[in-house]
Amino acid sequence: MMRLYWIALQSIWVKEVTRFSRIWTQTLVPPVITMSLYFVIFGSLIGPRIGTMAGVDYMQFIVPGLIMMAVITNSYSNVAASFFSAKFSRNIEELLVAPVPAHVIIAGYVGGGVGRGMCVGILVTIVSLFFVPLHVHSWWMIVCTLLLTAILFSLCGLLNGIFAKTFDDISIIPTFLLTPLTYLGGVFYSLQLLSPFWQAASRLNPVIYMISGLRYGFLGITDVSAAVTIGVLMALVCLAYCLSWYLIERGCGLRS
DSSP, rough: OHHHHHHHHHHHHOOOOOOOHHHHHTTTTTHHHHHHHHHHIIIIIHHHHHOEEETHHHHHHHHHHHHHHHHHHHHHHHHHHHHHHHHHTTTHHHHTTOOOOOHHHHHHHHHHHHHHHHHHHHHHHHTTTTOOOOOSHHHHHHHHHHHHHHHHHHHHHHHHHOSSHHHHHHHIIIIIIIIHHHTTTTTOOOOGOOOOOHHHHTTHHHHHHHHHHHHHHHHSOSSSSSSHHHHHHHHHHHHHHHHHHHHHTTTTTTTO
């Protein structure tokens, strides 16, 4: 039985990776170009006027945030679009009637989202080397933060795909929730610039912890301690996973 589950998991992984790699001009190139424009506009043009932020060059300061922005967006959109497409074309029903547990279905789709998110993150990191030298304070923190973030937003994309009824529903959450949270997550500024009230309010934004954790991994500076960052991310991943499992197990939004 375990061999059957492993074959099913591999099949979903291969399908998901093939899906985004086959149309790489639509899935990998656009986010890299977008992030490159951020590097040019905010880093090269505006950065020299700002000078330093939190004791480091402004260009170096924004690089971790831009990498994290790319990982979040692509991990989320990959799973949301793929899962809803399978539901829309009724391919998901084949998985539901097959002897494949919900854990395998979740791991398969999330694996595809993590794969695309990490690929885009690596490409954006390579592009950033044309603008700033690479500084690494903690490889462990970089890998853990990126991996947990990609898993979390892949799960969130899966939840979006479960609840979505039309293709328009897939774009609502990224437009009205994900984008504001990301831009207010400290990509372009340090929390130290805010008043005490807004610093406390900003800590309710989960993206703050992700960007702060990655910035600590690269530069050794942080607005939130590394332990708190990992703890919050692990708690959110567990919550999103349990909710995804429950909905798929019950067939919520999947069975007509």
